Amino acid sequence: MVPHTHWDREWFFTSSRAKVYLLKDVQDVLTRLEEDPRFSCFVLDGQASLIVDYLKWRPQDEERVRKLVSQKKLIIGPWYTQTDQFLPSGENIIRNLTYGMRICEKLGGYQKVAYVPDSFGQESSMPQIYREAGLENAVLWRGFSNQEAPKSEFIWQGEDGSRVKVYRMACGYFIGGLIDENNLDKIMQENSFPEVEKEATTNQILFPQGSDMAPIRFNLPDLIEKLNELHTKYCFKISSLEDYISAVNQEKTRFSIIDGEHDSGRDMRVHKSNYSSRADLKQFNTFLQNYLTNVVEPLCSLGTRFGLEYPQAEIESMWEKIFENSAHDSMANCVSDSVNNDILHRYKEVKDIATSIVELTLREISVRVKNDGHDLTLTVFNTLTVSRTGIIRRKLFIPFKKFEIIDPLGNKVPFTVLSLKDETAEINGATIQLNPGDEIYHPDHVYEADLAIKVENIPPMGYKQFYVHEATTSDEIQKSTDRSVENEFYKIELNFDGSLEITDKESNQIYHRQAILEENGDGGDSYNYSPAHDDNVIYSTDQSFTWHAFKSDLVEQLTISFKFKVPKDLNARKEGKLDTDLPVVLKILLYKGEKLVRFHLDVDNREVSDHRLCIDFDSEIVNKFTVADLQFGAIKRPVEKDKDLANWKLEKNKWQEKPISINTMQSFVAVGNDLFTLALFPQGVREYEAIGKNHSKLRLTLFRTYGMLGKSDLLYRPGRASGDATVETPDAELHKELSFDFALYLAERDFDSAEVAQAAKNYNTPLQIFEYAEFLNGRLLFPFNRVARDLPQSASLLSTRGKLILSTIKKADERPGWVIRLYNGGFTAVEDSLLFKQLVKHAELVDLRDECKENLAVEENRVFLPKLEHAKFVSVYIEFA
DSSP, X not given: OEEBOBOOSSSSSOHHHHHHHHHHHHHHHHHHHHHXXXXXXXXXXXXXXXXXXXXXXOGGGHHHHXXXXXTTSEEOXXXXXXXXXXSSOHHHHHHHHHHHHHHHHHTTOOOOSEEEXXXXXXXXXXXXXXXXXXXXXXXXOTBOXXXXXXXXXXXXXXXXXXXXXXXXXXXXXXXXXXXXXXXGGGTTTSTTHHHHHHHOSXXXXXXXXXXXXXXXXXXXXXXXXXXXHHOTTOOOOOOOHHHHHHHHHHTOOOOOEEESOBOBOSSSOOOTTGGGTTHHHHHHHHHHHHHIIIIIHHHHHHHHTTTOOOOHHHHHHHHHHHHXXXXXXXXXXXXOHHHHHHHHHHHHHHXXXXXXXXXXXXXXXXXXXXXXXXXXXXXXXXXXXXXXXXXXXXXXXXXXXXXXXXXXXXXXXXXXXXXXXXXXXXXXXXXXXXXXXXXXXXXXXXXEEEEEEEEEEEOTTEEEEEEEEEOSOOOBOEEEOOSEEEOSSEEEEEOTTSOEEEEETTTTEEEEEEOEEEEEEXXXXXXXXXXXXXXXXXXXXXXXXXXXXXXXSSEEEEEEEEEEEEOSSHHHHHTTOOOEEEEEEEEEEEETTOOOEEEEEEEEOSSOOSEEEEEXXXXXXXXXXXXXXXXXXXXXXXXXXXXXXXHHHHOGGGOSSOOOOOEEOSSOEEEEOXXXXXXXXXXXXXXXXXXXXXXXXXXXXXXXXXXXXXXXXXXXXXXXXXXOTTOBOGGGGOOSEEEEEEEEEEESSOHHHHTHHHHHHHHXXXXXXXXXXXXXXXXXXXXXXXXXXXXXXXXXXXXXXXXXXXXXXEEOSSSSSEEEEEEOOSSSOBOOEEEESSOEEEEEEEOTTOOEEXXXXXXXXXXXXXXXXXXXXXXXXXXXX
């Protein structure tokens, strides 16, 4: 019997309320472990955040905690919070785990078990992450059905081939919490014990004793003594998970091997489609995860080359807030409105800190770059490891109506003015001079210019500076009467039903009736999307619309304004009423030289409740599987769970959830064949489904809304309500204006040759630009002292051949050097190398704890990496001379 509590830091209650009760429960645990020697251990839910929360308010108990942890009586870690697995990024999950380990080590040690009692399914990157973190064993529950895993002990093989031993809690983490002390003689017949015994591979039977937010059961040792008197066949004992695992392994039983991801809702609920709960918060999470690893950490690493201090404490504090939001209920947003407000506040804090760190780092480098006497500079930064050419969309303050942008060699840089607004009074009124006697450039006029700027050959992991001058002309976007837009790669025409015809100019292939919007009812709750019991689907092709086209040398944009008429709520939907306006504006943008179709969608959702909006793209080929990215690499998923669906139809009463094929991804989903690939890159909700007669269409969820935390008798999830059926969530109706960005990528090549992962990484890692002129110092930028301009007009830190995907580059947690993590984004084994622009003293292949696995050869500042197979990642530790 493993005594434990599963402690949700927040759920239908807030984390603040939970902490107050946590104080009482942890105090009871400490006292009981100290005073009753029969209580050999207690598992504090495998997440270090609980003991951190406790010690913040009870620091006087730190020595008590250290002693009990060191004695392996109080079992803590290895996680910081009990993470979700499908929605957090790979770096998020790795940092959550290793941060938790570091905290626990300072308190006496962590549980060397990947303990995941309640995560909504098991993602296929996890075995590799566990092994690289030094964990060989996992204790978990949700996702593995009894059909997939008839025995509770087995070997789980991940997408990359890594293996861990799994000890599945056969009937959940709460079964032992149901022990009836007045009927101990019936325990072998009730409380799931027979099922647990049947599924056990050995004579060692795991019986978790605890439940949600449960206190320590004071009389558990007494009950165990009585059980041992009543049942001579069994020997009951209080045990840790590590001791249980050791006992199982001593019996030397051969385990079966089970591979892949597991999200079966047959024997337990996995809440598939929580991926789109609270789309506004999912969108915030997507942005911040990308921003921290794609921009903040690489940029701060670049800054250290120029003498800047790496903001390790600030970055760690941001990740800590992200971890709090990544706990399974919080990440799924199956929580109360009050809790979602707390989650939003954490995201806002992280965004404010992250964007400010980026602005400061960009500025500290930019103001030191030699400017040859130019008054206004633009410094463009590239945080990927390959040279980049592309278009930057940014609002800048320009002191001229007509102007030009030039590079350090005097070459003109193409740009388009999308809009121009006079902001003279605001800008000049905000200027602050620390020394008023200094002569600085004060323009007569200042305009806010929305610009699209094409920059070329921005150095890898580096920067390049540009200058702004007054001129006689500027390229401005113009309204067009065309029903089409195009660039070198695509021509997109507007059909008379509002759909798009997309011509791929490289192949002359035309893809018909694309980007069709699809609205339908959502009868679900915060845990699950489920169609309305009386649903009707409404398509953009049946709605009236207006359109406008805009064109310039760099940008072409088609804007379609749909006047959707939809049911106001589920009652109106049931009655077939189309009584409410749902205005939707879809913008299609093509940039010169870019093989992407960019989309921006605005929707006014203030009047409609309990519904879902999706957009459909048709590959026009028969699909048997989709390809999406998981935390590290790509995975092929069948378009339907055929066997599970057949079993569902025969035995619906045995299923907790219908086996739907709504899935999530990290940054892309693709379909295709040996000759063609269609991929979508969402930057908000990351949820998709392959639909249609031949599953040729990809349906991307934009958002869905609902009004209850939990509901019963859903079409996709029959029976009891999940969560709490009494908690209303009016904020989850998203009665506000919403905006979403995503992109379409077409290639006349197979998936690997199309380099989909690289294209998605590029899309999610925009070039950064910093504008500087002394008149901008003040309330806009904060005033700065002048510094010497001693940096070259372009510079680079690191480059690769672009075969591997950069996960991040950052300061090592507890060593003086740097960690660079990369992974294989495709299905074919690839090799790459790291080429540095400064002297490398030492290079190592390391695990996730930054501990050396082997030394790497360094030749002329180039570090050669091992060949990486499908879905493999590698962590490299570097020290510079």
